[in-house]
Amino acid sequence: MNPSALPAPDYGKHLAFYFDFTSPYGYFAAQQIEALAARHGRSVRWHAFHMRAVMKDVLGVQQAMGDVPLKGDYVRTDVRRMARQLGVPYAPAPTAGFSSVCAGRMFHLLREHDAAVAARFAHAVFRSHHAQSASPNTWDQCAAIALEAGIDAGWLAAPQLEERGRTLYRDATDAAVAQGVWGTPTFIVDGEMFWGCDRMAQLNYWLQRGGW
C-alpha cells in the first residue's frame, strides 16, 4: 500500500483558549469552554498570558478599560448582567489591585508537568479573584489557592522556580502574540480565531458547521 494514500494521522483536535486571570470575560469563558469543546470532541488547551504586557507593548494602550469614560461604566454593568445570565457567582476584588503575574507564572510551572492540574489551578484563581473577592498577588497566596484546589504545591516553594515561571509566562505571552492574540478571552480552532466570551455561540456554530 502506498503510504501517501493513508489518511493523515489524527493527533487529536484541540481548542486553544487564551486568557488573562484579571479578565472577568476570561472567567466567564472558563466556566463554559470545556463543555463547548467536549460537544465537538475537542480538548481544551489553556493558555494564560499577560494581557497588561500585550496592551502596553502591542496595542499601545496605557489606560485600563475600566478607566475609559463611559466604556468603563458600561463594562461594569455588562459583567454583572452577564454573570446573572450565566448564573455564575460574581463578587470580584478591584481589578486595579490584582496582577496576574504570580498566578500566570505558577500556572505555567504546573502546566509543564500536567495540563489538567494547571486548568484546575486556573479555575481556582479565577474563582478567588472574581467570585470570592480575594486577589492572589503573591507566590504564597497562589500556592495556598493551589493547595485548596487539591494540588500538591509543595514543590513550588523551591526558590529557583519563580524565575523559571517568569520565563515560561513571558514566553507564553510572546507565543500568544505570535498567534495573533491581542485580547482576553481568545479562542483558536484550526487556525480560526474568535475574540470575546460573547462569541462563544458563534464559535460553537463554527465547530458545528465546520466553518462557513
Place this chain on the structure above:
Amino acid sequence: MNPSALPAPDYGKHLAFYFDFTSPYGYFAAQQIEALAARHGRSVRWHAFHMRAVMKDVLGVQQAMGDVPLKGDYVRTDVRRMARQLGVPYAPAPTAGFSSVCAGRMFHLLREHDAAVAARFAHAVFRSHHAQSASPNTWDQCAAIALEAGIDAGWLAAPQLEERGRTLYRDATDAAVAQGVWGTPTFIVDGEMFWGCDRMAQLNYWLQRGGW
C-alpha cells in the same frame, strides 16, 4: 373614577439604535434590528451619531481600530466572517476614505420630517459604503443616494440646510453621549444598554425574558 387609578398611558415602547455609518457592525445590526424589535412589539428609533468625535472627545482614542496592531487584522477577518454568517452583502470601500459627517447631517434633516424615511436613507448609506464600495462623502453623493432610495431629496439642496444638519448631527452626538453611548452599534431598551452587534442575541433574550 380617580384618575390616579388609571393605568399609565402607553406611548408605545421603542428600542433606540445608535450607530455610525462607517461601522460595519452598525451595518450588520441595521439588517437585523427591525425584525428583532418587531418580535417584541417595539418600534426602532434610529440615531446616527458621530463616532469619530466620540472617540476623540470622550474616549481619548486617536487611533482608528483598523490601525491597531493585531486587533485591526482580527477585525478585518471578523467582519467578513460575520457577513458570511449573516448572508449580508459585504464589499466595503476603505474606512479611512469615508467620513460619516454628510450622511449623518442629511439623516437628521430627514428624520426631523419623517423617521421612516430617515431609516430608509440610513439603509441606503450603509449599503452604498459597506456593500457597494461607494462612500458617500459629499452632500451631492448623499442626495443621490437618497434619490436612488426613492426619497424626494430636492428640498435638501437649500444651502441653509447643511448648517441646520450640522447642528442636528452635533446635538444628536451630544445626546447619545449623554445617554452613555460610546460605541457603535449600541441599543437601549427601557434604560438598559447593549453594545455590539454580537449582543443582539442577548438583547433579544432580555426582551423575551423582561430582563434578569
